[in-house]
Amino acid sequence: MKKGMKKGISSLIGLIMLLLLLSACALNSSGDDETKKSGQKTNDATVNKAEEKSYKATDLSALPDKTKARKDTFVAGISAPGGVFLPYFYENGWDGNATTPIFSPLVDLDKEGKPVPILADSWDTSKDQMTYTFNLRKNAKYSDGSPVTADDVAFTLTLLHDPAYNGYQDISLAAIKGGKEYKEGKAESIEGIKVLDEQRIEISTEKVNAKALLILGGQVLSKAYYGKDYEYGKLDYLKELYSKPLGAGPYVFSKYIPGQEIRYTANDNYYKGKPKTENLIYKIIDKATSLQQFETGELDYAGFPADDDTVGQLESLKFANVQVAPVNDYGLIYVNNTRPQFKDKEVRQALLYGMDRQKIVDVRFKGFGQVADVPVSPVSWAYNNEGVTQYEFDAGKAKKLLDKAGWKIGKNGIREKDGVQLKIRYLTADAEDAAIPIAKENYSDIGIKFEPEITDFNALVSKLTAKDYDFAAVSTSQILDPSDTVEELASNNPNNYVGYSNPKVDKLIQEGLGTLDIDKRKELYHELYKEFTQDPPYILIHYRQSARAISGQIEGLVPDNYTGIGSSLPNISIKK
Incomplete structure (x- = not known):
């Protein structure tokens, strides 16, 4: 899942995290849970982790017929989405996975957990570490062709301060100057948010917070699309848009068939260029049968809890690339x-x-x-x-x-x-x-x-x-x-x-x-x-x-412990 549930980043550990409530089986690196991620770099000198193993596909002729038939579609599994495809507003962790291809953040994390620019071309931090200036990419566009602007970032952060907002993201953790006053109705705007020009926004906070960059640099919502009916204290209008998402991610939402799948098409306007694979499908699966679905070619990617039987079975599939590695939880x-x-x-x-x-x-x-x-x-x-x-x-x-x-x-x-x-x-x-x-x-x-x-x-x-x-x-x-x-x-x-x-x-x-x-x-x-x-x-x-299995005809998919498969989506291609 992308950012968790109620009150987001601070409460992922605590009540919300219990029993892997927010797990998202096939979409992240672990095979059975994905949420927003963080970190910087592994300290290899002190890590005493279990051995990592990988097994390479040895015979692509053994690919299932269903897999061979897919020439422009990548299929991964998802368990139980609820249909709320809007960042910051879903309560079902699987919906978080479903929004990832549609909405890009300003900042994300690389495979080592280091922050990297996405919709932001770069950012600067003041000497006192309390003011952030984001410089947006000039070619960043939503799927409808409209530009991603600093006004959109300001709108997104303002929306999260609205008194009617009760979603998973606790924006108060970022301590934006004037945010509390706006939420309480004592100010008409948020003092610490300043749009410098179309591509630059300055955000001033009241205290140093090591997690502020990711909080402030989250997924961006279009003001023209999501804010056209906005009134202070009234957010019910957004419910009409839960099933009609518009974002600046690599894929465009196409169709949701409850109980079956979520369909996407490649975004022609994605800032990195149109993804290599035209169609993306998140197939709704049952964990008990997901291994069988991978074996029969219904899935191109799946993740599983590691055990001898599962790993042995995956290793025996000559058409699969298999990774067995530690998971970013405990x-x-x-x-x-x-x-x-x-x-x-x-x-x-x-x-x-x-x-x-x-x-x-x-x-x-x-x-x-x-x-x-x-x-x-x-x-x-x-x-x-x-x-x-x-x-x-x-x-x-x-x-x-x-x-x-x-x-x-x-x-x-x-x-x-x-x-x-x-x-x-x-x-x-x-x-x-x-x-x-x-x-x-x-x-x-x-x-x-x-x-x-x-x-x-x-x-x-x-x-x-x-x-x-x-x-x-x-x-x-x-x-x-x-x-x-x-x-x-x-x-x-x-x-x-x-x-x-x-x-x-x-x-x-x-x-x-x-x-x-x-x-x-x-x-x-x-x-x-x-x-x-x-x-x-x-x-x-x-x-x-966990064990991760990737169809041998899939190239460019590199699951990791911080972004799952999300960062790989624009790069996935199918061997011809």
Whole structure:
């Protein structure tokens, strides 16, 4: 998915991210989730990621007949779009994927996570790092031939400040000067937005924010098309345009057939030139049958969770190019720090030592995953596990820490303190959660009663919001920026669902956001990760891999961990 759901970038980690709600199977690099992305460069010196593998197509004559018959159409899978094809307004993550070919941003990220210009030809940042000047491409046009202008950028940012706007993008994070006053009806325009000329716009903010560039440089909406009926405080008129998108992306929306597919045609007016492949189809698929659909030629590209059977099956397809690589997310277990039994950090340390996380990862991923050690993916430029406590499974250490914290073995072998037994209620929406039998046995051995509760997603969300839980199984969506995975742990963050509080962490979170210096940010996040392992807010579980399969006749498709297949769309061609 492109930018997440309610309140966007800041809340992708937290309630919205849970259980891969925003996953988008075949469209991104992981094969089962895509959201907006961030980062700068992988720190190869400290990455300890699982081995990457690739298998090349060896016999294109083995291509399925359906694939061979496609001479000017590329087909990828999508799971369940809802039909709201307008950036900033959809609530279904699959709609985010569907808008990607239609709408281009000012700024996007390359395969290493570094910002690159798209509709913006370039940008400048002031010395105090609070004012951005975007220089738009002179040849940037919408699919109807009209030019992309600075007025369109100003309109888009103004729309996001409208009091009636309640979509996923929390524009307040960018802190544009005068934005709050406009939203509250105290000003008729936003002071910090200045259109310098048709191709240049200056945006002044009130504080330094390392993520501001991507927030300000998002997808651009045509003022002439989407703003012609705009009235302050009234946005319902846009609903009529949800199914009639107009953008400046590489493809033009053609038709949506609910339950079947979304069709696009190449944009003659795309600034890089008309895409090489005339037709694009996002075919609505069932994950359970997507492998079969790729094998029979119904799909040119598909992504899958990696396991021996799937990878082996894909490798056996002589017509497929296959990539097996780490994914830009991780899985964890929330620990409710507001519960009296979890307030002591030594108890939380014991809970880490006392759980055989390696066994959980082995059972679940069968060699295609690894135990997570810091709250960011190994593909991120911020990943650094040097000096970080690894918490390898050690029941003896767990027992000593629990004894030290005052939790003594009581009746029935369950630890007690002040007359209260140490019990853990574990919420999960996965009936086959590998952690259940393993954690139950591990914790029983050290005197903790582990009680799993399988629930549905909505019930889980409700309990997390109310902090009515002990443990809860969650997973991040695709990570935008290293700050996204830690911001929710700030003491004053309303999305702090684990109830964690650590003044040093609060300070490091703010410092990490408060500079655009990538090297300085690396240092700050490394220090933050070390602090987390001394005072763990939750239990990190896994990093995982995925498998991506590409039809051998497709050229120019290079999926990555930040843009999925989005950045490749203009370059895709079919071997003749």
